[in-house]
Amino acid sequence: MRRLNILAALLAIPSVALAWPWSQDMMNQPSIKPQEGVMTPFPKRSVPVMGIPTKVANREEARDLVNPIAVTAASLKKGRNLFIIYCSACHGLTGKADSPISSKIGAIDLTDDYVQKSLSEGWVWGTITFGSYVMPAYGIPNELGGSNDLSPEERWHVVNYLKNGLLNEKTTAVAIN
Numbered sequence: 573m574r575r576l577n578i579l580a581a582l583l584a585i586p587s588v589a590l591a592w593p594w595s596q597d598m599m600n601q602p603s604i605k606p607q608e609g610v611m612t613p614f615p616k617r618s619v620p621v622m623g624i625p626t627k628v629a630n631r632e633e634a635r636d637l638v639n640p641i642a643v644t645a646a647s648l649k650k651g652r653n654l655f656i657i658y659c660s661a662c663h664g665l666t667g668k669a670d671s672p673i674s675s676k677i678g679a680i681d682l683t684d685d686y687v688q689k690s691l692s693e694g695w696v697w698g699t700i701t702f703g704s705y706v707m708p709a710y711g712i713p714n715e716l717g718g719s720n721d722l723s724p725e726e727r728w729h730v731v732n733y734l735k736n737g738l739l740n741e742k743t744t745a746v747a748i749n
Protein backbone atom coordinates (compact mmCIF):
# COMPACT_ATOMS: atom_id res chain seq x y z
CA MET A 573 0.00 0.00 0.00
CA ARG A 574 2.77 2.35 1.03
CA ARG A 575 4.61 1.57 -2.19
CA LEU A 576 1.51 2.36 -4.17
CA ASN A 577 1.26 5.70 -2.49
CA ILE A 578 4.83 6.54 -3.38
CA LEU A 579 4.26 5.42 -6.96
CA ALA A 580 1.15 7.58 -7.21
CA ALA A 581 3.04 10.54 -5.82
CA LEU A 582 5.87 10.05 -8.30
CA LEU A 583 3.41 9.78 -11.17
CA ALA A 584 1.78 13.02 -10.09
CA ILE A 585 4.99 15.04 -10.22
CA PRO A 586 5.16 15.48 -14.03
CA SER A 587 1.56 16.64 -14.12
CA VAL A 588 2.31 19.33 -11.58
CA ALA A 589 5.34 20.36 -13.60
CA LEU A 590 3.34 20.18 -16.86
CA ALA A 591 5.90 17.73 -18.18
CA TRP A 592 3.66 15.12 -19.81
CA PRO A 593 4.03 15.10 -23.60
CA TRP A 594 0.39 16.15 -23.97
CA SER A 595 0.70 18.98 -21.46
CA GLN A 596 1.83 21.29 -24.24
CA ASP A 597 -0.57 20.16 -26.96
CA MET A 598 -2.52 23.37 -26.87
CA MET A 599 0.64 25.45 -26.94
CA ASN A 600 2.00 23.85 -30.09
CA GLN A 601 -0.68 24.90 -32.51
CA PRO A 602 -0.04 25.78 -36.13
CA SER A 603 -0.08 29.48 -35.32
CA ILE A 604 2.42 32.30 -35.49
CA LYS A 605 4.24 32.58 -32.17
CA PRO A 606 5.51 35.79 -30.61
CA GLN A 607 8.68 37.01 -32.42
CA GLU A 608 7.96 34.66 -35.37
CA GLY A 609 7.32 35.78 -38.92
CA VAL A 610 7.00 39.35 -40.10
CA MET A 611 5.37 41.72 -37.68
CA THR A 612 2.20 43.42 -38.89
CA PRO A 613 2.97 47.10 -39.23
CA PHE A 614 1.24 49.38 -36.72
CA PRO A 615 -1.78 51.18 -38.12
CA LYS A 616 -1.07 54.73 -39.20
CA ARG A 617 -1.17 57.34 -36.43
CA SER A 618 -1.00 54.74 -33.65
CA VAL A 619 1.01 55.86 -30.63
CA PRO A 620 3.00 53.76 -28.16
CA VAL A 621 0.87 53.65 -25.00
CA MET A 622 3.89 53.27 -22.77
CA GLY A 623 5.32 56.46 -24.24
CA ILE A 624 8.67 54.87 -24.99
CA PRO A 625 10.61 57.07 -27.40
CA THR A 626 11.11 55.27 -30.67
CA LYS A 627 14.51 56.68 -31.59
CA VAL A 628 16.66 56.32 -28.50
CA ALA A 629 16.88 53.81 -25.69
CA ASN A 630 18.68 55.81 -23.01
CA ARG A 631 20.09 59.21 -22.09
CA GLU A 632 23.45 58.44 -23.66
CA GLU A 633 21.80 57.87 -27.04
CA ALA A 634 19.78 61.07 -26.67
CA ARG A 635 22.87 63.25 -26.28
CA ASP A 636 23.13 64.26 -29.95
CA LEU A 637 19.44 64.44 -30.81
CA VAL A 638 18.53 67.58 -32.71
CA ASN A 639 15.76 69.63 -31.13
CA PRO A 640 12.88 69.53 -33.66
CA ILE A 641 10.89 72.32 -31.99
CA ALA A 642 11.77 75.93 -32.82
CA VAL A 643 12.28 78.37 -29.97
CA THR A 644 9.13 80.47 -30.35
CA ALA A 645 7.20 82.50 -27.79
CA ALA A 646 4.52 79.78 -27.82
CA SER A 647 7.06 77.02 -27.16
CA LEU A 648 8.71 78.99 -24.34
CA LYS A 649 5.33 79.57 -22.73
CA LYS A 650 4.44 75.86 -22.89
CA GLY A 651 7.86 74.93 -21.58
CA ARG A 652 7.63 77.43 -18.74
CA ASN A 653 4.24 76.15 -17.61
CA LEU A 654 5.44 72.56 -17.72
CA PHE A 655 8.62 73.53 -15.89
CA ILE A 656 6.62 75.13 -13.08
CA ILE A 657 4.41 72.04 -12.82
CA TYR A 658 7.00 69.29 -13.20
CA CYS A 659 10.42 70.68 -12.31
CA SER A 660 10.10 73.56 -9.87
CA ALA A 661 9.25 71.41 -6.85
CA CYS A 662 12.83 70.16 -6.84
CA HIS A 663 14.78 72.72 -8.88
CA GLY A 664 12.95 75.83 -7.68
CA LEU A 665 10.66 78.20 -9.60
CA THR A 666 13.68 80.03 -11.01
CA GLY A 667 15.67 76.84 -11.53
CA LYS A 668 18.27 77.95 -9.00
CA ALA A 669 17.73 74.96 -6.71
CA ASP A 670 16.00 77.19 -4.17
CA SER A 671 12.83 75.19 -3.46
CA PRO A 672 12.32 74.01 0.12
CA ILE A 673 13.47 70.49 -0.81
CA SER A 674 16.22 71.29 -3.34
CA SER A 675 19.10 70.89 -0.93
CA LYS A 676 17.56 67.86 0.78
CA ILE A 677 17.55 65.78 -2.38
CA GLY A 678 20.55 67.38 -4.08
CA ALA A 679 18.69 68.99 -6.99
CA ILE A 680 21.13 71.09 -8.95
CA ASP A 681 21.01 74.73 -10.06
CA LEU A 682 19.77 74.65 -13.67
CA THR A 683 20.93 78.20 -14.35
CA ASP A 684 24.64 77.57 -13.97
CA ASP A 685 27.07 77.05 -16.82
CA TYR A 686 27.18 73.27 -16.35
CA VAL A 687 23.55 72.95 -17.44
CA GLN A 688 23.24 76.05 -19.63
CA LYS A 689 26.47 75.57 -21.61
CA SER A 690 27.96 72.09 -21.10
CA LEU A 691 24.89 69.87 -21.37
CA SER A 692 23.53 69.45 -24.90
CA GLU A 693 19.85 69.95 -25.61
CA GLY A 694 19.59 66.25 -26.42
CA TRP A 695 21.13 65.35 -23.05
CA VAL A 696 18.65 67.56 -21.18
CA TRP A 697 15.80 66.00 -23.20
CA GLY A 698 17.24 62.57 -22.36
CA THR A 699 17.44 63.50 -18.67
CA ILE A 700 13.76 64.50 -18.65
CA THR A 701 12.85 61.36 -20.63
CA PHE A 702 14.85 58.75 -18.72
CA GLY A 703 15.55 60.52 -15.42
CA SER A 704 18.98 60.85 -13.87
CA TYR A 705 20.39 59.35 -10.69
CA VAL A 706 17.92 60.73 -8.17
CA MET A 707 15.67 62.56 -10.61
CA PRO A 708 12.68 60.52 -11.88
CA ALA A 709 11.85 59.92 -15.56
CA TYR A 710 9.07 61.85 -17.27
CA GLY A 711 9.08 59.95 -20.55
CA ILE A 712 9.02 56.31 -19.47
CA PRO A 713 7.24 54.63 -16.61
CA ASN A 714 9.76 52.62 -14.60
CA GLU A 715 10.18 51.02 -11.21
CA LEU A 716 12.06 54.06 -9.92
CA GLY A 717 8.93 56.21 -9.91
CA GLY A 718 9.21 57.31 -13.52
CA SER A 719 6.14 58.25 -15.55
CA ASN A 720 5.23 59.11 -19.13
CA ASP A 721 3.60 62.34 -18.04
CA LEU A 722 5.36 64.43 -20.69
CA SER A 723 5.05 63.71 -24.41
CA PRO A 724 8.23 63.92 -26.54
CA GLU A 725 7.15 67.37 -27.81
CA GLU A 726 6.40 68.63 -24.31
CA ARG A 727 9.88 67.57 -23.23
CA TRP A 728 11.39 69.64 -26.06
CA HIS A 729 9.30 72.64 -24.96
CA VAL A 730 10.79 72.26 -21.49
CA VAL A 731 14.28 72.06 -23.04
CA ASN A 732 13.58 75.24 -25.02
CA TYR A 733 12.50 77.06 -21.89
CA LEU A 734 15.35 75.70 -19.79
CA LYS A 735 17.94 76.81 -22.36
CA ASN A 736 16.33 80.03 -23.60
CA GLY A 737 13.97 81.34 -20.95
CA LEU A 738 15.07 80.26 -17.51
CA LEU A 739 17.90 82.78 -17.24
CA ASN A 740 15.49 85.64 -17.92
CA GLU A 741 13.27 84.77 -14.96
CA LYS A 742 13.02 87.28 -12.14
CA THR A 743 14.36 86.09 -8.82
CA THR A 744 10.86 85.02 -7.80
CA ALA A 745 9.00 83.47 -10.70
CA VAL A 746 5.37 84.39 -11.15
CA ALA A 747 2.71 81.73 -11.57
CA ILE A 748 1.59 79.84 -14.65
CA ASN A 749 0.10 81.91 -17.45
Ligand code: HEC
Nearest residue numbers: 658659662677678679680696699700704705706707708730
Ligand atom coordinates in the same frame (compact mmCIF):
# COMPACT_ATOMS: atom_id res chain seq x y z
C1 HEC B 1 11.98 64.81 -7.61
C2 HEC B 1 12.91 65.90 -7.79
C3 HEC B 1 13.22 66.35 -9.18
C4 HEC B 1 12.33 66.76 -10.16
C5 HEC B 1 10.83 66.85 -10.06
C6 HEC B 1 13.14 67.15 -11.30
N1 HEC B 1 14.47 66.97 -11.03
FE1 HEC B 1 16.02 67.39 -12.27
N2 HEC B 1 17.33 66.66 -10.89
C7 HEC B 1 16.99 66.27 -9.62
C8 HEC B 1 18.18 65.89 -8.90
C9 HEC B 1 18.23 65.43 -7.45
C10 HEC B 1 19.27 66.09 -9.79
C11 HEC B 1 20.76 65.86 -9.51
C12 HEC B 1 21.05 64.40 -9.28
C13 HEC B 1 20.72 63.58 -10.48
O1 HEC B 1 21.36 63.78 -11.54
O2 HEC B 1 19.79 62.75 -10.38
C14 HEC B 1 18.68 66.56 -11.04
C15 HEC B 1 19.41 66.84 -12.17
C16 HEC B 1 18.91 67.45 -13.30
C17 HEC B 1 19.69 67.81 -14.47
C18 HEC B 1 21.19 67.60 -14.67
C19 HEC B 1 21.45 66.24 -15.28
C20 HEC B 1 22.93 65.95 -15.40
O3 HEC B 1 23.32 65.31 -16.37
O4 HEC B 1 23.72 66.33 -14.52
C21 HEC B 1 18.84 68.42 -15.35
C22 HEC B 1 19.18 68.99 -16.71
C23 HEC B 1 17.52 68.40 -14.74
N3 HEC B 1 17.60 67.80 -13.50
C24 HEC B 1 16.40 68.92 -15.32
C25 HEC B 1 15.11 68.75 -14.81
C26 HEC B 1 13.90 69.14 -15.51
C27 HEC B 1 13.86 69.87 -16.83
C28 HEC B 1 12.85 68.75 -14.74
C29 HEC B 1 11.38 68.86 -15.04
C30 HEC B 1 10.90 68.15 -16.20
C31 HEC B 1 13.39 68.13 -13.53
N4 HEC B 1 14.75 68.16 -13.62
C32 HEC B 1 12.62 67.62 -12.49
C33 HEC B 1 15.72 66.20 -9.07
C34 HEC B 1 14.55 66.48 -9.75
